[in-house]
Amino acid sequence: MRYIMMDVFKTSIYISIPIILIALLKNKILSKYTFKLNYMICVLITLRMIFISSIEVYLPFEVLNKRNNTLRSIAYISENNGNIDDFFxxxxxxxxxxxxxxxxxxxxxxxxxxxxMKNIKYKVEDENIIKILEKEKKNLKVKRNIDIFKVNGLSSPALIGFINNKIIIPNKDYNQEELKWILRHELIHFKRKDNLLKLLLIIASAIHWFNPLVKILNKYFKEQCELSCDEKVVEKFSVEEAKNYALVLVSSLRYKNTLKGTFCSSQFNNYEINLIKSRVEGILDYSRYKKGTSISIFIVMIAVISIFSINTMTNQNTAYASESVVSTDFKSIEDEFVNNITTRLTEEEKKQVRIVRNEDNSPTILVGDSEAFSINKSFVKADK
Structure with missing residues (x-):
């Protein structure tokens, strides 16, 4: 358990660094780049939060008796570490x-x-709405069947579900242009699997619930998810179309929301005024943002390297034995270890081998005048 907690804490410290940088740089530097890049940064941090460093395997001593020149040290769980173990x-x-x-x-x-929502939703069977949905699905190359429901008390359309996704819209009348943009927005959420990514964020946040910086990531993730979706919707719009789309976004503020959506749903709109303001500004001034392709590649490389380095740092240079080893006869373990070590020496080295006893009666193996190996009840090292 000690090693699990150390890995969790270590990973939490690692992900705190980019979150702090986001908080410091989001208005001065990150705001100059596309929302897609910012959203990708959030997703990478989320994935890194889940991939904590590899958990050590507690090996039985019998496995360690096999000849393996790559094994450098064996650390035993000592009975003297009871207080530390109880704390962890x-x-x-x-x-x-x-x-x-x-x-x-x-x-x-x-x-x-x-x-x-169960008793206040109605499946949409209007042919005009279904026709617009099918047209948008074709444009976005979406083949999955997606049902639409009208819901009383909902102010904003949303995509719900993780696998069997559904689109829900307020029980009010939209014109064809508004429906086209609303459905396109939700289908882009579907195509990018945003609800599944939000589910991963919930899992990552649960793992690192003790880290207060996770709240900053949650808020920024949600903002960039919607902003990047708007960005995708309007990327081929004319200025007039972008203005109309922004008006549709703002118009939903007039409706009272009596059914609050969950975090794992992708809503067309919400009541956070600052976010709506950012979305409208982003829609009307999309062309000024930098793509940041080189930065994207660099960030991905850093994320991959960080996972790889942490996993290899705890590779089989040190093996931890289970507590059952401590309760066995240490003399037999000692003899087996000494025999195993001497078999790894050359014939010339074997002629110079001497075994001396320390104050605690543990053996030290000398090759000539140099100490080659030593063993005691809490730690065994092989420094050849």
Whole structure:
């Protein structure tokens, strides 16, 4: 458990660095680049949060007896470390409880949302709406069947679900142009699998619930998800079309939202005035943003390297044995270890081997006048 918690804390520290940079640079530097780039940064940080460094495998001693010149050290769990282990056990259980609470709360909200919506949604069978949906699906090369529902008390259209996605829209009349843009927006969310990415963010946030910086990432992730979706919708729009699209976005503010959407739904609009302002500004001035292709490649490389380096740092240079080893006869383990070590020496080295006893009666193997190997009850090292 100690090693699990150390890996979690270490990963949390790593992801804190880019989150702090986002908070410091989002208005001065990141705002000059496309929302797509900013959204990709959020997704990469989220994935990195989930891929904590590899958890150590607790190996039985019998496996270690096999000849393996790559094995450099063997660390035993000592009975003398009881206080430290108890502390980390307590931290581990607190972390587990916090993680379960965050996930349970998210699941509860999701269930309540669907429960409230169950009796106030109506499947759309209007041929005009279905025709517009099929046309937009064809333009975006979406082949999956997606149903549309009208929902009372909803102010903004949204894409709901993770696998069997559905589009929900307020129970009010839209003209054909408004429907085209609304459905295109939600289909882009579907095509990018934004709801699944939001689910990953919930899992990552649950793992790192103790890190206050995760709240900053959650908010920025949500903002960039919607902004980048708008960006995709209007990328081929004329100035007039972009203005009309922005008006549709603003017009939904007039409707009262009595059914609050969950985090794992992609809404066309919400009531955060600052975000709506940013979306309108982004729609009307899309061309001024830099694509940042080279930065994108660099960020991806950093993310991949960070995962790889952490996993290899804890590779089989050190192997941790289970507690059952401690309770066995240490003398037999000692003899087996000494025999195993001497078999790795050359014939010339074997002639110079001497075994001396330390104050605690543990052996030290000397090759000539040089110490080659030593062993004691809490730590074994092989420095050849």
């Amino acid at each position: 056990n307590l931290i581990f259980y607190i972390w587990i409880i916090g993680t379960v609470c965050v996930i349970t709360n998210s699941i509860y909200k999701q269930i309540m949302f669907y429960k409230k």
